[in-house]
Amino acid sequence: MKQDYDVIVVGSGMTGGWAAKEFCEKGFKTLVIERGRHLDHPSTEYKDMQAPWQLENRGMASEIYDEEGRYRMLKTKKGKLKTESIQFFADEKEYPYSYPEDRPFMWTRGYHLGGRSLTWARVSLRFGPKDFEANAKDGHGIPWPIGYDDIAPWYDYVETFAGISGNKDGLPDQPEGVYQKPWNMSCAEEFIADNLKKNLPNRRMIIGRTANMTEPTEIQTSLGRTKCQARSYCERGCTFGGYFSALSATLPAARNTGNLTIVTDAIASTVDYDETTGKASGVTIVDAHTKEKRSYRARVVFLCASALGSVQILLNSKSNTFPNGLANSSGALGHYIMDHFTGTMGGGTVL
Ligand SMILES: Cc1cc2nc3c(=O)[nH]c(=O)nc-3n(C[C@H](O)[C@H](O)[C@H](O)COP(=O)(O)OP(=O)(O)OC[C@H]3O[C@@H](n4cnc5c(N)ncnc54)[C@H](O)[C@@H]3O)c2cc1C
Incomplete structure (x- = not known):
């Protein structure tokens, strides 16, 4: 003991x-x-300060790992393997798991301090009121013992500390949170969003609500975190602490x-x-x-x-x-x- x-x-x-x-x-x-x-944070294993040509095989493919069943999450549709963040994913060869043939699944793990908070995609959505009621209304199971109003203050608490950027879009099914200013849409995204508004007014395309900070508050800066640099290198680990991780x-x-x-x-x-x-x-x-x-x-x-x-x-x-x-x-x-x-x-x- x-x-x-x-x-x-x-x-x-x-x-x-x-x-x-x-x-x-x-x-x-x-x-x-x-x-x-x-x-550590920042870690010597982060690769966000390396230019593409400084990464082995430009961070894309490596024959060493190009074996069926290894790093399944990192395989692209064209069969290439993204290796720029491979250090933060568990190798299925080293950590195998099995599943029924007719019900395959992919078990993605990160076995290191910080777990999958290093490699998550940072999409930070709330459940809406309907998510707590839908099953009972549809006749499945029993009503949830808690509803949106019970959990909303906790969403506020988490978002305030984590630093989430997003827009207040006024959508009841996607309740708004405590947000830093949203990212801009690219011109292609604006084009699609405008066309949707004209042609399918009941379908809204909104900017993602993401744990990439745009306006760090004192809570975040006191931990040495700074604003996201919009480099799209998040999966490599972020020296700036621009996205939320453990x-x-x-x-x-x-x-x-x-x-x-x-x-x-x-x-x-x-x-x-x-x-x-x-x-x-x-x-x-x-x-x-x-x-x-x-x-x-x-x-x-x-x-x-x-x-x-x-x-x-x-x-x-x-x-x-x-x-x-x-x-x-x-x-x-x-x-x-x-x-x-x-x-x-x-x-x-x-x-
Ligand atoms: C590629 C990817 C993208 C994702 N994108 C999003 C997203 O955009 N938005 C979103 O909300 N969610 C996303 N997720 C999901 C999110 O990352 C997980 O839901 C979240 O990390 C789960 O948190 P957790 O603490 O349960 O597990 P983890 O973050 O995986 O942490 C578990 C920890 O426990 C450790 N551990 C496991 N077994 C043991 C043991 N026996 N003894 C000691 N330690 C152990 C692991 O090593 C790990 O560090 C994504 C996940 C992945 C893989």
């Missing part, structure tokens, strides 16, 4: 960063356990409190359960290099290892009381999981 903490947060990505910040700011001694390697924003805020400890290269294998108190008592990890096991104890355990990763840990956490995994007395754990879907987009060429 190692040192005690008030809270253990497993995972340091999008949600883990937030959990760490909130707990640390409230005065709790917090340990973040991350399975991947340590990264590395550039939440983890530094947590660290500034003096309450944060981070341990990397530590793969959480189980949440430990105390049969006498009936509560989680800590987390056991496997050291990624030595394969040795270590346990950390805390009063609260927060699983932020991603949708699939957290379920994996819970299923692994077997005890006399929970022989099928912690929080799995119903047997529902491992079913009905939503991770992230991508590729639902349309495109066109303006000539």
Whole structure:
């Protein structure tokens, strides 16, 4: 057993960063356990300061990785591989997963400090009131126990800290948030938006609401973050902290409190359960290099290892009381999981 903490947060990505910040700011001694390697911000692994010709194969293709099933997220439609940000994606060869042949899926992971907050596409939308009501109105399931009005103040809270740019478009299904000034549309986008307005007035094309800052506030500048430089190099990591990530924003805020400890290269294998108190008592990890096991104890355990990763840990956490995994007395754990879907987009060429 190692040192005690008030809270253990497993995972340091999008949600883990937030959990760490909130707990640390409230005065709790917090340990973040991350399975991947340590990264600083700015990191020597960021490639945003390199010109295209300074990147290996101009950041596009490398025969070394051009093997079926590896880095699936980075393959272009023409079969090329984008390598400029490959360091921030888990290699399926090293971390394989299986799926039924008739239901294939792509499990994109980022095993390093900051997780997928480094490579996300920064689209920052709110759920609208209808999203909370639609299933019940359509006759599926039960009404959600919370509605838009309950969650709206939390959207405000997150957007204020993260720094989101966007326009107040007055669309009820896409509620507005706390925005910095929006980016301009390109002339091709303006052309399409104008034509849509004329020909299909009930279809609106709006500028994206994105976590790329246009007018950093004191909250952001105090963390050393500056305005987005509009270079479209985000996936390479951003030296300016121009887009929101756990590395550039939440983890530094947590660290500034003096309450944060981070341990990397530590793969959480189980949440430990105390049969006498009936509560989680800590987390056991496997050291990624030595394969040795270590346990950390805390009063609260927060699983932020991603949708699939957290379920994996819970299923692994077997005890006399929970022989099928912690929080799995119903047997529902491992079913009905939503991770992230991508590729639902349309495109066109303006000539
Ligand atoms: C290419 C791409 C584009 C995206 N674009 C958008 C977008 O535009 N807008 C949007 O809202 N969302 C987007 N997403 C989704 C978004 O990135 C995820 O929903 C979000 O990062 C999930 O946060 P998380 O904390 O659950 O997981 P992650 O950010 O993945 O963090 C999980 C962390 O837990 C660690 N971990 C996992 N297992 C263990 C373990 N056993 N022990 C210790 N640590 C562990 C991982 O290494 C990782 O650091 C995108 C995702 C991808 C991949």
